[in-house]
Amino acid sequence: MADEAYITMSSAVITQALATLGSDPVWDRNLMRFLACEALARADDQFGDYSKATEADFAGRHALQAAFGKGYQTDEYGAEVDKLLGKQMAAADERRTRKYLMPYWDAARALARTPAPSLPAALFKVTLSLTEDFAGDNELSEPIMEIVSADFARLQQGAA
Numbered sequence: 001m002a003d004e005a006y007i008t009m010s011s012a013v014i015t016q017a018l019a020t021l022g023s024d025p026v027w028d029r030n031l032m033r034f035l036a037c038e039a040l041a042r043a044d045d046q047f048g049d050y051s052k053a054t055e056a057d058f059a060g061r062h063a064l065q066a067a068f069g070k071g072y073q074t075d076e077y078g079a080e081v082d083k084l085l086g087k088q089m090a091a092a093d094e095r096r097t098r099k100y101l102m103p104y105w106d107a108a109r110a111l112a113r114t115p116a117p118s119l120p121a122a123l124f125k126v127t128l129s130l131t132e133d134f135a136g137d138n139e140l141s142e143p144i145m146e147i148v149s150a151d152f153a154r155l156q157q158g159a160a
Contacts, residue, residue, distance in 0.1 A: 010042075013131070016124050024117035034111045034128075037104040044100050053092030060085045108132050109140055116151040125151060 017035060021028050044050045064072040064081055072078035112134055116122035126148055129135070134144035 013124075013127055016120070016127060020116075020118060020121040020124050023121070024115075027111075027114050027117045027121055030107070030111045030114045034104075034107040037100070037107040041096075041100040041104045044096060050092055050096040050100075053089060057085050057089045057092075105139075108134075109137070112144060112147060113141060115154065116148075119155055122148065122151040122155055 014035065017031055020031060060081065064078050068075045068078040073082050108128065112125060112129065112132075116125050129144045129148060134140060137144070140147070
C-alpha cells in the first residue's frame, strides 16, 4: 500500500512540475518524460510485476518460517528454497532496474541538465535535486549546484 506521506508529497511535486509546462518545448518534453518514467516506476512498485515479485517473496519466506521456524535457513530444504527465493527477487530487481529505474534516472538527469525556462521551473528543479540527491550524482555533466545557480542567474538577467 502506498505511503500517505509519499502521496501527499508526490502530489505537491507533480502540481509544482505541471505549473512549469508551456514556456519551452524542450523543458516540456523532458518534464513529461520524467513524470511518465516516475509514474511507471512507482506503479510497478505498487501494483506491477515488481510488487507481485515482492509479495511472492514475502509469502514464500513466511511459509518457510511457518514450516521450519525462524531459523529456516539452517534446514537443508529451507536453505534451498530461501536461495531460490533470493534468486527470483534478484531477477525481479534487475528487471525493474532495467525497465523502469534506469529510464527514470536518465530522464531525471536530462531534466536537471535542461535549462529552466521560468522561475517555477527553476524552483521545481531544486525540489527535484533534493528528492533525487543529485549532489552525489557523478553522471551529471556538472555539479547540480552549478546547474541551478546558472538557471537562477539567467532568469534574473532576463528579468532585469
